[in-house]
Amino acid sequence: MLNIVIFGAPGSGKGTQSDKIIEEYGVAHISTGDVLREEIKKGTELGKLAASYIDEGNFIPDSLMIQILAAVLDALGKDIKGVIFDGFPRTIPQALALDEMLADRDEEISTVIGLEVDDAELIHRIVLRGRTSGRADDNEHTARHRLENYHHMTQPLKKYYIDEGKYVSIPGVGDINEIFSHIKKVIDAVK
Ligand code: AP5
Numbered sequence: 001m002l003n004i005v006i007f008g009a010p011g012s013g014k015g016t017q018s019d020k021i022i023e024e025y026g027v028a029h030i031s032t033g034d035v036l037r038e039e040i041k042k043g044t045e046l047g048k049l050a051a052s053y054i055d056e057g058n059f060i061p062d063s064l065m066i067q068i069l070a071a072v073l074d075a076l077g078k079d080i081k082g083v084i085f086d087g088f089p090r091t092i093p094q095a096l097a098l099d100e101m102l103a104d105r106d107e108e109i110s111t112v113i114g115l116e117v118d119d120a121e122l123i124h125r126i127v128l129r130g131r132t133s134g135r136a137d138d139n140e141h142t143a144r145h146r147l148e149n150y151h152h153m154t155q156p157l158k159k160y161y162i163d164e165g166k167y168v169s170i171p172g173v174g175d176i177n178e179i180f181s182h183i184k185k186v187i188d189a190v191k
């Protein structure tokens, strides 16, 4: 199976490139942000709890997030070509949990694609999207906080995956199709 982690800061293009990867390789998509926003939309207890974190640009606690991810992964079943993990893992405990979950299924991460975009461009993209997205966290103040959390808690994962020999850095600025053509080369080399 093709198990891809798409890694990058808020607004780096994880969702945009995931759509292209799904179209090309037919893998399943797990976007933890989308999963949580769906719960918010449905007004569930989990959604209410998630909103209290997301709207402030804070992370959902690891133990809860890991439980949610495990349930979503189980629900996909075994009859899939692979999974693209978008927005998970975001912390070292989440990365360790994912390795364990995949090992339990005799699987492992095939590659980690890291989209590199500078902070000014990220803020610009998020503020621009905020005009139409309806996302409470798409404003400059919250975007800056999301970015701080990314630098403090998520970026250390880059070293974790470099040490595992899995991290591939991809420039995430410019034409979306050109970025995807770089990603495609990386995936074709591991599939
Ligand atoms: P999540 O939904 O994952 O948000 P995020 O990581 O902040 O990233 P975004 O979805 O905003 O951006 P993206 O990288 O997908 O980029 P996109 O393609 O949309 O998480 C939201 C929240 O949920 C978190 O803050 C946290 O609270 C919680 N959460 C989620 N997962 C969690 C976890 N594992 N643990 C704890 N908490 C968790 O692109 C962005 C914009 O740029 C779009 O408008 C797009 O059209 C545009 N764009 C894309 N590519 C380009 C390009 N090349 N040039 C110009 N514009 C571009």
Ligand code: MG
Pocket (backbone or CB within 6 Å): 014, 015, 031, 033
């Ligand atoms: Mg996204």
